[in-house]
Amino acid sequence: MSEAPAVRRMAVPLLIAVSIGNFLVAFDASAINVAVPQIINELGGTTTDLQWILDGYTIPLCAFLFLSGVLGDRYGAFRVYRWATVAFLASSIGCALAWSTPVLVGMRLMQGAAASFMLPMTLAIIAASEPDPNRRARAVGVWGVVGGCAIALGPLIGGALSEVLTWRSIFWLNLPVCAAALLVIRKHQSTPGNVSRKISALSQGLLLCFLFSVAWVLISMAHGQLSTLWLVLAWVFVALVAAALVITDRRAQTPMIPEQLWQDRSFLRLTSAGAIYQFCSYGSLLVFTLWASSYQQSGPLSAGMLVLPCSLAWLCGNLTVWASRPGWRLRIIAAGTVTGFLGALASVLSSGESSIVLMVGMILVGFASGLLASTLSAQAMHVAPGEVSGAASGMFNTSRQFGMVVAVATIGGIGFETGLLPQFSIVIVGFAVILALVFYPGKTRRTRPLENHGATNRPPAEATIRTSH
Template structure:
């Protein structure tokens, strides 16, 4: 009796929350930075004389190295230990944020954004791996994954508002400089709260990682510079050829090589492969939408950075509510039904906007966008939890790296495709209709993939092994 009284539950619960906050702080910081920079784009363009293609590079430069090096980040976490890699990644992110905040030109800013992506690629898979090992009980771990995803989603949601306030009060450079105190806190909390986890030595295939970087670099150049140089110009055609050839080379190397980038067991199940495509499509839609609306509000509707951030609040509240309510929906309906039903409903909303946008007043458009964002936000944590549940603890680092790499590639392609639409179509009504037609197809494909391929009821790969 007395022993029970001497061991209160509160400190343990408080420590769990501190551990969760510590492991989320890096990615929360990165996601705020990703979405906050969207409302700063017009000010960056004006201050540094950056054209439209340059603005796309400011957004996608970060995403490029983030996506291309996430698998390397997962391998480094296994090889050197997730804790040390997590702290190193945060340090790189802080240094590059300082460089972004002091950049004298658009070229320097893009270069610093590439470095930011490298830092994020190091700490992202490490954070999920540390989270997996921090909570032994499976039910607690699933709950923590849900809360972690909700925190990340909420940070994405508040990014435009935070960015708008910072740009309005302190200028666009503050969007990057705000990372410095947050990152220092994250490094310190990790040192004192997070124990080191066992290392799992495995070869680091530098050639395969190099091919991955080359693929995404060439693809980014093709998509971003195509409207600028012309689709049949030598540089753009060369980028397309490099993308195709290096992709074929990487696939062949992964199929036949002794040390693939990802454990082959991960893709022996159709469910995990399908969830990676789903992650691509979700980020394709949501980040493409945020980029599009940020410029729409400022270029078409005449809003400044703060006004744009405020006008995006309903959409972002929808994302936050969706993320926070995801665990409840998943517990009641199951993760499979949540992903299926909510992605189908999001596709339906996107279709309604596509067909009626020309006659739709802005308040109604905002309502539709908010509902669509809420629906997708409910499905994303279910997707993340499903992926980690399928992979099991043995493959947690690699699974997290694979899923988030594909999600970031989706964000990269989504922003680049919106850039193509903005560059080639000059009527905003046509731009919006075309964009939402693409979102309709993307979210519809998610529903099909969930219905046809995703099955989280099978034993995870750890058990199967």
Template sequence: MSENPSRARWSALAVVCAGMLMVILDGSITTVALPAIQADLRIGPAGLAWVVDAYVIAFAGLLLLAGRLGDLLGRRRVYLAGIAGFTAASVLCGLATGAGTLVAARFLQGAGGAMASAVGLGMVVALFPDPAERARAFGAVGFTGAAGASLGQVLGGVLTAGLGWHWIFFINLPIGAAALLAGRRLLADDRGPGLRAGADAPGAVLVTGGLMLGVYAIVEGGPAGWAAARTLATGAAALLLLAGFVLRQARAATPLLPLRVLARRTTALANAVQLLMLAALFGFQVLLALYLQNVQHYSALATGLAMLPAALVIAAVSLLLAARAIARFGERRTLLLGLALLTVGIALLVRLPAGHLDYARDVLPTLLSAAGFGLAATALTALGLADARPEDAGLLSGLLNTTQQVGAALGVAVLTALAGGPGVTGYRLAFGTGAALLLTALLLALALPRQRPAGAATAADGAGPPVLVHG
């Protein structure tokens, strides 16, 4: 097959983005359909929460392991297995006639989604070694995320109302089948060195168990209470398992997560910033939807339409502006600008009224946050994978996704708990806390190594990655 190499790379990127679109689309679609699922299957509030939590726990808990397996077994193989597993589990979800079956299928969905997502960014790194092209590719990935989130809000309502909630899962079947067929044809076979090169089964058990218990403690901490015995015991067990994992990695001959990876300044700071940023952003999205419905009495459709402009701005900035900003100013400066816009946009929400809402005055300023996220997310992805060696790309991709999921779960749990105060006061406190998290992320980002913009580095030194200047 004599396909143009550049065209082949972008075709392969389209396959990766199609799989990511399916995984992201599923999250927003499921949220919209929860009331219909509850009524049809007669699930109580606790059981309904597990329809979401089972997916989140499996997804976040398996990302790191899945990323490492991609490096050892081949990222193409793990990606296609994840897409196949996610698609099959989606069919099981659609066929479910009881809460137990649906929750189990959602756990399997999370496992498949983790496999596909963990290696996706690593595949992008391998496909695009040139920093300018890589920035454009990461912009396409950011656009995919925003498009999936915004499309899911509308599509979920249409499918649930027109065909029933089962079809929010059945819709994944044609997408997954197309991604599998195209992936087998377009993705290069990158067989890794095998499990003997670093399987570290004890480390895998420790980190997967620790992450799953940790996310469980986070998502259950709000309903059960942060000081409840169950929450404290689960959190303590998670910390013990993760501490054991770190000790294991320091001594293992072939560690699952070499500690040298976490010792890299750029990698460590990018993941810390990612955790704080996603905690604020996901919490903000949930809180704004709750405020519009609970305080301003918007319908579900009106709420989705009210939040749609922000999703469109994220998509446009990710696809059209982020790569150009990185090429001109570098990842660090682009990230700082994005975090500054995010902080200002969310801080403005502390003015939300208890009475009449002026949409243009009170809600549209969130477009600042949307633009900021489009810039920051693309720059953070590039920074989080900037030090990736070929043998570590899947691992770093899984690590970046893990901090994203843990941050999202933590933000939703903590900020929604704060928003539970009387009237609009709780919402204002939660938005203020979100702005404080973003300000902390901005201060951490200032410690990132300075760098020349990609365009300047290329002009001066020929093709190659941006030069990092410590200090």
């Protein structure tokens, strides 16, 4: 997409405005976790409702990433970012005023959809507004650290707001933040680029149907809500939707996923690793917060404090990557997966008790998550075919958000009767699979120098989402 830069050198207020978008998207994915028990007590509901409050945000966040890039190309990144920010603000008001659980889930669906259009546009604006590759790389680094702070510190901030005020204040906080971003970018304009670029409405609809059906089946399985016959039929339906999605997209004139990506095994392995990483990292943070607030019967603030070791370690991992060199990526991925494996193992050995062993587990899992958040994204974009890097970014980031959806629908619904054994046994396997996928013996094609990654002027769908939300 061809954007008209607002300034020759990106102004600090503009960088703050787009970083705000990244902060909000990540913050609303994690801050609400510690407040969910309070929400259920006030509005009524069950553990199933709890999971839909969370997945109601993550499913549309995952579903519309491809479409957001297309609209950014057609209408310009600034315009789409404004629209999405207004929609995010309006849906946040709806969440804050919700009088029942179904209404809150509906508002969360709207909020997640708005977030899906905000996130890619933030990177597109940075790419368009800062022509110097070195300054642009630093700006993207700041953007990534802001997102890392939001996802890591969300439980603590959300817990404090819920304890001192109410869970509704988490959503009211979005209003002045959105207003500040809109105020800064109000005069910025962008020139649409590829206005002929399209996306199949049928493919988009099937993707949305696939995500909802997977989440529904997994949540229903976790709570024993389906008989064996209905469970088999439900999975058959999911398989048929997935097959229809693949066939429809591959036959489309402009497919969401080009044929080059289906044939690139290195990229496909990294895409799979990204989905599993998001499952492990977000799933672990979710389990820690639910354990603290539900099993330990802690208030929201106390729950946020209990998971603070994980949050701070996550932020430290994010900052470590920011200060590292591009050539260290594979070593960072190896170190991150091994660290995450050991952290999950310590969490299992803690038996779900508040102890030094569990604190060590939290720290190791959090630090591993921070290390892997942007490193896997950067490595995936490094091996992706350059001519379809935009679609590659959309596919990779969609897979990551899908990992979050599955985490909420599965380990988010497991009880704590046996401590943290079932949840973190799955996470242990997940980190081991990531290591196997990334370091599978095979030829890895390099399409661009490591040192220049992230410095090219890419359209919104091409921008690599470096945070872990």
